[in-house]
Amino acid sequence: MDLLSAYRAMLGIRLFEEGVLRLAEQGLVPGATHPYTGQEAVAVGVLAARRPQEWVVSFYRCHGHALAAGSPPERVLREILGRDGGLCGGKSGSMHLADRANRLLGSTSIVAAQLPIAAGAAMSAKLDGTGQAVIVFCGDGALGAGGAYETLTIAAAQRLPLLVVCEDNGWQDRTASALVRHLAPTELVRGLRLPYVEVDGNDVEAVHGAATAALAACRDGGGVGVLVAHTYLRHFHSQLGPRPPAEYRPAAERERWLARDPLTVAADRITADLTALRAEVAAETDALIRRALDAGEPDPATATTGVTVTGDALIGAAR
């Protein structure tokens, strides 16, 4: 992985997400938005290790995963804004991004529901015999759900080529994970006898190295692997409506983490002058935000399309 391009990708996500938050504060984002700021090194580091045909499965905090998977930023933003030309036609919004062309299988807003879906995709990959792995992202809170254990147990027994990337930010919404679970994610997966690696999730090179090795093991018939990336959100868990929520995390904890920002960690290792690159990414982001804001509303007639193959006829009949 080229550190400079990784930095560029992370910066792109950061500015995109800060733009989304500004738009949300102006009341322009329908529904909820879950910022990815602070965790950019995980998406970028892991997905730089993916083969282009490998599927990625995400959850409601999906903007960064989609962008790192190659989804066109403007279409992602139009989707988040509910505008015409959005990635999913205005039906997904911020939390359910899917992009078949870039092998983003989808994102779920039901915590942990992505894990069995990804394991199913990994079973397909195993049957296909093409040596591809599947990458699934989840938060540490997802490991509280029964479906996570069911999936990990099956995936281990079946040796499914599945890489579970747990973004351990220590919180599940307003609840500190330590308050509701007696084991850390690494201890949990160790207890299940799953191969896992623990990595500094704010160090994109470390993430990339660990993901490369873990994916190689998955593809090689090694079966399910877990990557636990320790990281932190710069912003809050989520924003619903125009008012940002109040901070709920201890100030000392926040300061400690924010001092180790993934962009700074990467920039400190780059010798080249980043001024021009920063200006370029900022200009690109501003331009795509402007274009997305210029887009109109989706056609209301499309609200009823795509329910089922025969959906449109059925809706007519039901009414």
Added chain:
Amino acid sequence: MSRPHPIGAAVRDALTAQPDLSMFCTYQQDDLVARYGADRMVRMPIAENAMLGMALGMALTGRRVLVSIARIAFLFSAFDQLVNQVTTWRYMSGGQFSVPLVVRGFSRGGEHLGAQHEHAPYGLLSRIPGLVVAVPGSPNSLAGLLRTALTHPDPVVVLESPLLFAPDWADLPEPEPSPAALPFGVAGLARTGTDLTMVAIGNTVAACLRAADRLAGQGVDARVVDLRTAAPLDRDGVAAMVVPDRPVLLVDEESRAGSVMTDLALHLVQTGAVSPGRIDLLTGAPVPAPVSPTLLAPLLPDVDRIVDAALHSFAPDLRRKNP
């Protein structure tokens, strides 16, 4: 000055009056934890199926649990416990056990969270034998139904519209005079009127009350009935509340197939409470909720559509009155 939301007192009163009442919550509620202790206010990981099963175990052994599930959408993660365990225990044990357990969570309304979060599945839940399904249509009715739920011997799900907690919740039309306990299976007369009866549930209660105000401006005097619970469904009570020989409009944001409103419509027609030509339904479309407000709007009944349906779609008497 803003008055405090009536739900706060309903929860605190029950926790104070009933030392055997515990609460499970995935969100920290620091004030309640401080007041009633972490042993009773149990903070839970994201594990809804386990939560419902544990609440069942506690209920069977003489306690009562209020499961604050955050969103009714997450109840689907707990469907085995709800459908196969929680609601069958009394019956399967030949009445040896009762299951005093309450689940409360947000349904849908005004939030644009999309297909996996926006659900008001009272029709679906009403088909589970042994379950009370409360669908409050106003802040006082929410508090009143929750008060009853917290003393009820059997499982209750309370579907709470986010609109009942929106910043402007105090401006919602309020048919209940107070937050006092409300009985299950008894529909309420939310507004009197003689020209037609609109039957509403949950979010459509406020919409119908607002539509009735508009209709009044056009000389139409509309009565509004609030079902309050989807199960038990007060079929006979509604039959007694419709005005003989006047039209009836049933308004529901759930879709029509297998809904509480189709059930009610059949009863009203079968008992002769309303003639088949004078009853109509206005329902939501059978489509998952899109996030885009532009796409969502045409899928749900709103005040405009209710007024329109009342005036034009089926009621020749009203049309004659309003040429």
